Amino acid sequence: MNIKGMLSTWNTLAFKVRVSLLFIAIVPLGIYLVINNWLLSHHLLELENKNIISKTHQAHRVLDAKASELSKLSMDYGIWTDLHEKVINPDLPWIKENITTWIPENFGMDLVVIANKNLDIINAFGTPHKKLDQLLEKEIIEHVFTNIDNIPDNGALSGFKIFQNELYLISLCPILRNDYSGPYGGMVVIGKKITPAFLEEISYQYGYEMFMYDSAHIVSSRFNQTKAQRALSLFKQTNENVLHMDKATIFGVDAINDISGVPSGYLFIMEPRELNIILKNNLIAILGCIIIILLLTIRIKRSIVNPIKDLQLQISKMGKENTLSYVNIKGTSEIVSLADSFNKMIDNLHRHRLENENLRTLSITDDLTSLYNHRFFYEYFDRLTSNGCKNICILFCDIDHFKSVNDHNGHVIGDILLREVGRIIKAIVGHKAVFRYGGEEFVIVLDDYFVDSAYKKAEIIRLAVNNSSLIQKYSSYLPITISIGIAAYPSDASDIDMLIDKADTAMYFAKQNGRNQCHIYRPFMSKSFKSVRYAKKRIEV
Incomplete structure (x- = not known):
């Protein structure tokens, strides 16, 4: 065996553990025998x-x-x-x-x-x-x-x-x-x-x-x-x-x-x-053994435990920060090989993670407006309620006269209007979630909001759409405005479908009263008006 091969063998975890355990077994025994034959007879008395x-x-x-x-x-x-x-x-x-x-x-x-x-x-x-x-x-x-x-x-x-x-x-x-x-x-x-x-x-x-x-x-x-x-x-x-x-x-x-x-x-x-002599004798022997074991443990710790602990800390940091990164470990050949294998696994995980993130983003995003889509709305709302959020307001928005403008100016202009309305809403609500619910409908989820604050936010959105020069230049014969209905969880409904229905009812009430309005849901609205979705269902039936 050449020198390089010998050094490689000595640096293995198995060799180090064997040598350490051998010292731990032999050295304390030798110390104990010396103490019994010399210290006990000459000094303990x-x-x-x-x-x-x-x-x-x-x-x-x-x-x-x-x-x-x-x-x-x-x-x-x-x-x-x-x-x-x-x-x-x-x-x-x-x-x-x-x-x-x-x-x-x-x-x-x-x-x-x-x-x-x-x-x-x-x-x-x-x-x-x-x-x-x-x-x-x-x-x-x-x-x-x-x-x-x-x-x-x-x-x-x-x-x-x-x-x-x-x-x-x-x-x-x-x-x-x-x-x-x-x-x-x-x-x-x-x-x-x-x-x-x-x-x-x-x-x-x-x-x-x-x-x-x-x-x-x-x-x-x-x-x-x-x-x-x-x-x-x-x-x-x-x-x-x-x-x-x-x-x-x-x-x-x-x-x-x-x-x-x-x-x-x-x-x-x-x-x-x-008993006193035996205890003293054993104590001295144990102390000697402890000192030797501590010295050996320090050596084992430096060559084995510390690299493994460093690896564990780096992996824990990734978990806390939800990141994937390479680990850099120095130690025995087995530990270094383990770190290399882990880094290769990180490469694969990172590639799969990017692919999954891209797929996830595509699955929850509306292609036209880059807002969240209808499908993700229910998942997002369930996540809020599961995390204990108590006060949530839903703003159900619908662009007034959109079908007529879209038919008159074409789908290209209609797409521009949808993107601009989505941009305005997102700019106003900031980090709050905005969804393109379907067609010209948008849903805004305001968590930790009460209805009075939600109403003020809705009015800001309504005025911003009404005053947008980009939007209004396509309103040659019909004004392009927005009607907004507001419903609160859990005071109006504890079920998401009923909550959406009541926000839709409030929005429909705004349209029936002249459009370009914001209304908070009130029980009388359900008696006076029927939801558009229920009407569609009856037609389908």
Whole structure:
């Protein structure tokens, strides 16, 4: 095989598709095997550990955000002039109604304490203690009171605390006036117990499988208690922040300090290990395959898809513009051959189309006047009504005394008159359809016209014929004028034959009343006059 033949073979669509599919099948498989034997064993374990540590820190930050919300709530009520006054001058009913009852009911808090500056608890919810230092260490209380000036910038003190052997998220705020002036009145303590429901809400919002250990109890959301105990036992043995329980589960662990900075428990986050690794492995393999496939697809697109799409766009453009033109395509040998065959077909279609258009024009055109003929009138009217045209007026025109003028001057003059009348009508109505209906009769179709506008148009035609010097020079003894009858669709008739008959009746009425007139059809005309066509039919019968 010579070089030219080889190049021709390589440029075929079949060869390109075979080579592309071969690469698509072999390359991704090779990438997948490399990833399984190298990346999985050397790197995915490290990525897995980093991922669980990152999620553990994220879960801890979620708890810190909950503490910040609690801090804001304690400040909203602690920095309040009304409460400051009610604590200095104790008003137990007010405090109970607006603080220790309101906050639990509306914010779901489990601990609310109002204490005066002597640390006496004035009223509380969730604890039986009477002194604040029975709940909190004196160092924490003194820290709050000695850092009052930092509250506007840093917020209220908040964090974890164990009460009555249960873990709480609490916030402490001194009771101050709204403008932070004057002496402090006491302290507000608000707490939220870390319960399974609390953790379940976080798990639902952020998708963490989690539990907490407060040095005595396990508080879990959706966790199996046995699995949690196993994780806790493994952590106590290893004291590591990543626990590989088995091939299916991995845990991340983060320490939780209480409000004074002392360790008070641990946060555990679980991830399904094997599935996670498999998913990552498959994802990397799939991404590699996608990249290779995309590169191959780009190549296929340039050599195959783009030329075919270009061909399709050029053909679509012909359809929209209702034209026939050659296509110019560059691509594989098969596509270029297809374009050549299409261009040959276009040559044949163009020739047949010209022939059909000429035949069509001849079939619907009157030879003498070059107007539309009688046969095309019914087709044209049906097309208008099928397209939803609602208001159509028919102008039925008849040249007055034409037979006498034609007999007196000859058919040559008669043909001149017919052509001139047709020209005048066409010049006045413009793009509206004009038909030579038969002999000296013309029909004008005015779509989207009402009868008043149609009448004005008819009068213009009548005057133009009456004032035409070319026409009137043959009116030696009889004036050559035109009578016009007007009927409207659908108000006068919804059937084309009846519509023509009524327009004819109105025209005949114009002739009977002296000719050279325009008349709109009225029902009384049908009673007073009989259509010329009906009279002819009776004669034929």
